[in-house]
Each structure stands twice: as structure tokens, then as C-alpha cells.
Amino acid sequence: MHKNQNLPFLAALSGMVSVQTGAAFAKTLFPVVGSEGVAALRLGISAIVLLIVFRPWTLRNSGISWVSIIMYGIVLALMNLLIYRAFAYIPVSIAISIEVMGPLVAALLTSRQKTDLLWILLSALGMFLLAAGDIHNVIDIRGVAYSIAAAFFWGLYVIVGRRVSGGGGRSVAAGMTIAALITVPLGTAQAGSALLIPGVLLTGLCVAILSSMLPFLLDMYSMRWLPSRVFGVLLSGSPAISALAGWIILREELSLTQCGGILAVMSACCGCALFARPRT
Template identity: 40%
Template sequence: MTADALQGPAEPYKRGLPRPGTLLRAASDAVPPSGLVLLAILSVQVGAGFAKDLFSQLPPSAVVFLRIATGALVMGIIGRPRLRGLSRGDVGAVVAFGVALGVMNLSFYEALSHMPMGVAVAIEFLGPLGVAVAASHRRLDLLWVALAGSGVALLAPWGTAASRISWAGIGFALIAAVCWAAYILLSASVGRRVPGTTGLSLAMIVSFLLIAPVGIGTGGADLLRPEVLLIGLGVGLLSSVIPYSLELEALRRMPKRVFGILMSLEPAVAAMVGLLVLGEVLDVREWAAIGCVVVASVGATRSSRGTPG
């Protein structure tokens, strides 16, 4: 594991899709790598915005099911994963990887239903920040931990009965953060054990099987409505396929450290998308909290040496 954990151990984080090859390569050549990263962030957050808007028609667990089903479908076509040749330990690592991926997405979408987008992403970002700090072992990183913790403390609904941020939402976001950290660590382990995209493909199938009973049970017949399926497909593409492709191309043309710093802007972009797509107007306290997490993420990334481990 490297200290550049904000962007993942070897490939872009959290997207849960196989390597898309040359997808978007020709169009992206004319765009600078920093622009590709920003477009990827924007795509992810717009996808989350559409997903949250879909909560008026489906519960979060059903929306998660649609997103993961999209990824599993793409994986089945491109990855064609096989269990042949895998040891029991390999399979165990893949299953753990898939469980982390499924729980991460489910808890994040549940958090979205309890708080504004920017706030949920800021809290969830504590996961990769924690991995980066743990890998660095520098005293300066204690400052970034304290700063990020202060941001979360600002968000807590201390005595504010009418707050839009509930303890349940904070709890779901923290679970998502822990799962994101586990995802980063497990993706490195699976990447070493299983060649190619097989490990990631199998993990997405595990995630699909884990979420399917909950998603189908809560979504019911509404999952078969054409407009819902169309929006769900759009969420999957915007949240996974498009940003993953853009991130791979960006990483091909820029240092991982710069990539990680740019990705640290994700909570702020999420807040802006929440404002423009969902009309979520944040107050000064919420913006200050998001700023604390962004600055902590940038600081942890800049101070990381990125030595393998």
C-alpha cells in the first residue's frame, strides 16, 4: 500500500468497474489531464445528484441496486470473470472486497437521504484520508486528522433540533468512510492475488448478490418502470463508467500525487452539484466543515511520500 491512498493503491478508487480499454481515449486526448480529473469528479457527483433525486420514487437501497446492477452487467460483458485457478484465500479476499464495495455504496446512499450531498461526501472522505495518514506516519499528519475531525464536529447536530444533518446520517456516512478505507486496502490485496480485472469483476458480482435481496425487496415492481430503469442506468454510467474511464486516462498523463490533490476537491464539488441539481443551500458552518476536510485531504496528500508498503 502506498501513502497516495486518497486516489487508491494502483487505480482510481471506488468506481467498481473493469478497465474500459480505449473508451473515451480519442476525445480525452485534447483535454488536459487536470480537466479530465475535474470532469470525472463532476460526473460522479452529478450521478449522485440524480440518484438522490430518484429517492422520491425509490428507497436508497433500490437505487444502489440499480447502480451496482449496471456495473455488474458491464463487468459480465467485458470482464468475463472465472473462478478457475483461484485459491480459497483468493476467493475469501474477493468476497471481502465485494462486501466492502456493496456496504460502502449502500451506506453512502443512505447517508445522502439524511443530509446534503456535500456534507455526506465530506464525511465519507475520512476513509481514504485515514488510509493516507496511516501509511505516512508523519507527525504533521496529526494536524490533518485534527482538522478533518474538527470539520465533522462542526457538522454534528449539537442541540439543533431543526438541523438537516441527523446522527443517523452521520453514522451512515462514517460507515461508508470505513468501507471506503477497507475497499482501498482490499483492492490492493486482490490486485496482488488475482490477475487482470478478474478480482474486481468477481467483487462486483459479490456486491450485486449482496445488495440484490435488499434492493429488490424495497424497490419491488417500481424497479421495472422504464423511466426508473433509464435513470438508474444513467446513474450507473455517470457514477462509474464515465469517471473511471476519465480517471484512467488522467493517471496515464499525470503524477499520482497531483491526481490525489485534485480528487481532494470532491467534497466541494459535491456541495456545488447539490446546490445546482438539488437546490441544497449550505450554511456557513457546513461550508466551513467541508473546507476543513478538503484542506486536510490536500495536506495529507501533499505530505505523503508514497513509499510502497
Template identity: 40%
Template sequence: MTATPRSAAPFRLPPVPSLLLAAVSIQGGAALAKTLFPAFGPPAVASLRVLLAAVILALIWRPQLAQVSRAGWRALLPYGVALGIMNLTYYLSLERIPLALAVTLEFVGPLGVALLASRRALDFVWAALAAAGLLCIVPWPGAAARLDPVGMILALTAGVCWGVYIWAGGRVAQVFAGPQGVALGMSIAALTVLPFGVVLGSQHHAWNHLSLPAILTALGVAVLSSALPYSLEMAALRTLPARVFGILMSLEPAVAAVVGLIFLGEHLKALQWLAIACVMAASAGVTLTGARTGEVVAEV
């Protein structure tokens, strides 16, 4: 009797490499976006990135606007607006401070959400560790190689928006099944950011530089920063506990430091590396010792 040939199983990357690749993809997308700043300025680049990501997600998931209830819109609006402002302020911060430090400061948002949701005494240790990390990069008067304080404020604002996005994402997940809410939220984010991109981009004469190569680069930013990492993270979360997911997410500042060094030539001081290590340790510690229930919301 002849054996029936088996169809080859589709190749799937294991969950941990998937998340590491997602982190590299997100930070690589940010580094690629930063190369567009001289010609377009951060607001125009943020607008193109979010708009193209919204189009990609809409084409993939095809959300039905007519089926969205009033409760659905109430959940979507803060989610999408926070996502849009997060992207805008994050890109504005990248113009002023290194990629790794912008990511480190932005992590204050999800870290703060985790700490506020916890009642464990040990979390005060993680909060103190994160605060120590931030103190390492505060632009003290007279310090050498001071960071731009406006860039730091913008990155922290992006972090606050990330925290709101996580909170609002929990409400969206309760109303929408599957990725429909993410696709609609990204569309709201695009509508939020687009006016800034049009007005400020015009002042920067950004649209004079619009060309097919520039659009393809912006499309690459959208894919690297949203579509690819989102797909990898969702695939990993099917088999990986949320706790492990959160710990691996804590590696993003270090990934950003390596990507910034290789692709942007951004060299960090020893104290800045210490700041990154402190915030990473605090983020991993909160995830490891925090409550075992809860939802991890990925950065989009």
C-alpha cells in the same frame, strides 16, 4: 516522393481534466440517483446501480470464475462486501443529508486509512483539522438547521466501508492482474446489496414503479458512478503520480457541493462549507506529506 499520410492519433483527455471530469461524473451520478429515491427508495436504487455496474464491468472484462483460486476468493469477499455495504449506506445517507456533507463524512474512511498507515508527527495536524471539520457539522442540541444524526452515522459507516474497501483492494491487486478483480468484486457487491433492495424495495412498493425510463435512469447512474469515472481514473493514473491523484480526489466534497447546489438545490450553511474545507485540506495534506510509497484505490 509523396509523403505517407499519418493515421490520426486517438484523442485522449489530459490526466488532470480526466480526474476532474471523473469527480463530476461520480457526483452527478449520485445526484441522478437521488432523484429516483421518491419512487424507489435508496435500497432499491443502490441495488439497481450496483447490479447494472456489475453487468457492465462483466461484459467489458469478462472475468473467468473457474480460474479464481481459494486465495482469490478470500481476497475478493471482504472487498466486494465492503463495496456493497458502502454503496447501500451511502445512498441511505443521501436520503437524509445533503450530497456534499455525505461525501465529506464518507472521506473519513480513506483519510483514516492514510493516517493509520503513517508515522509522521505532522499527520496529527491533519487529523486535528479533519476532526475540527466534523465538529462543524455535528448536530449539537439547539443548533439551527441541525443535520439528521442517522444520516451522519450512515455516511460515516459508508466511510468505514470505504476504508475496508481500500485495505481489501490492496490484497485484491496482489492476487489479480488488471481489472478482473474489480469486475468480480462488483458482482459480489451486487449479491450483497440485492437482498436489501428486494426486501426493502418491496416495502416501499418500488417495483411497481419499474419502467423502461426508470431502468435507463438507473443505467445512467451506473455509468456515471462507475464505468465512466473508473475508465477516466485508470487512464489518468497511467501518467499521473499517485500523490497528485490523491490530492485531486480531495476536491470531491467541493464538487459534490456544487453539483448538489445546481441539480438538487441543496444550499449549505457557512459552517458546513467550513467543514468541507477542513476535511478537504486534511485529505490533501495527508496525501502531500505522507509516505511516497503506497497505492491509491479509487472509489467505485
């Protein structure tokens, strides 16, 4: 057990804020390079930087299975491609509200306390209010379908990520490289030379830092010390953060019902942080 459990909690929270802020900035690039282009920029730039910094080829002496590393990379690629596709059809906050069901299911499956169910149910209520609160627009079923698929892979990310978390930054670098090998060809096919526009590259660098490099390194640290159930429930705060980021950056308006959903989700996160007990 970590000698100070507050640090893993803070790492998970900081990673969540960073990735949702990056997601909102990423959507601003959709008109120029499309969803696959944004995924290519995010993962491609991240892979280059992390390869230089962490030298993941040294993992061969760490005892971590390369099968797990490859699975981790594939999950990263699919999680990004699918959620960006969802962003193209529905608001960021609604897409994340659906996607976060993946970690919640992972948390439920690994739960060992009755009180954990309360936080999961409260989070589910918040997600419902966030998704159902938009009375002015018809929700595009394509966006919902992509979000559900992304939820599946985000749930796998929590599970697979713990298997490779012992490698720290090296695991992230290796997984990111595999993910980039999948997404960059797809993004290049969609966006072509638009990916090399200086303004696009600069924004892509910001998205890569906020959405990939910083949060995944924080996730590696927090997943190493937090049980999957606690980490998964903490991630339920993502809809609240994404809703605020979407409102500030993208001007995606929130209804009173959606604000109620944010409060429900944040209450669940606070309950988890205050009352959950790590499994020994």
C-alpha cells in the same frame, strides 16, 4: 513506482468527482425506488456491463485470492447500501463528510510522514465545518449513524481494494457482481416493478456509470500506484465535491461555514498532492 505520479493522482481525483456527481443524481431516484432500489440499479447495471467487458472468471490465473475478491464485493455492497440510507435522512454533503473519515483513518494508520498529519487535521476541520454549518435544520441521528457505518466500510475499501488492484477491471467486475448479488434482491423487495420504468432505468444507467463503473476502474489504477495513505487523504476531497454536486443538482444550500469547510478540505487535498511523497 509509476514513472509519472501525476497520472495516478489525476485518476483518483477524476474518480472522486465522478462518484460524487453520481451520488447526487442517485438521490433524485429515492422518491421512486428508495435507497435500496438505487443501490440495486447502480450495482446491478454495473455488474452486467463489467461482466461482459472484463470476463472476471479469468482471475483464477492471476494469483489474486478469491477470498479478497469476495471481501471486496461485500465491502462494495455495504458501503453503497449504508451511504444511500444516510442520504435519505441528511444532505449528501454532510453524509459524505462523515463517511470520508474512513479513508482518513486508513491514511493515518499507514502514514510515514509528519506532514501527512497536517493534511488529515485540515481535512477533519473541513468535515467539522461542513457538518456543523447547517444551522437551519436538526441533523437526523439516523443519517449520522448510517454515515459512520459507511465510513467504516469505505476505510476497508481502501485496504481491501489494494489487495485486488492487480486484477484491474477484472477485479472490479468480480467485486461488483458479488455486490449486485447482495443488493439486487434487497432493492427488488423494496421497489418491485418500479425498477423497470424506462426513465428509472436510464437514470440508473447514468448513476452506474458515474458512481461505479468509471470511478472504481480509476480507483483500481490509482490504488495500484499510490500508497494507501496518499489515496486516503486524496479522498478527503469528497465532501467538497459532493457539496457542490448537491448544490447544483439537488439544490441543497450551503452556509458560509460549510463553504469554509470546503476550502479547508480542498486545501488538504492540494497539500497532499503537492507535498506527499510516495512510500517506496
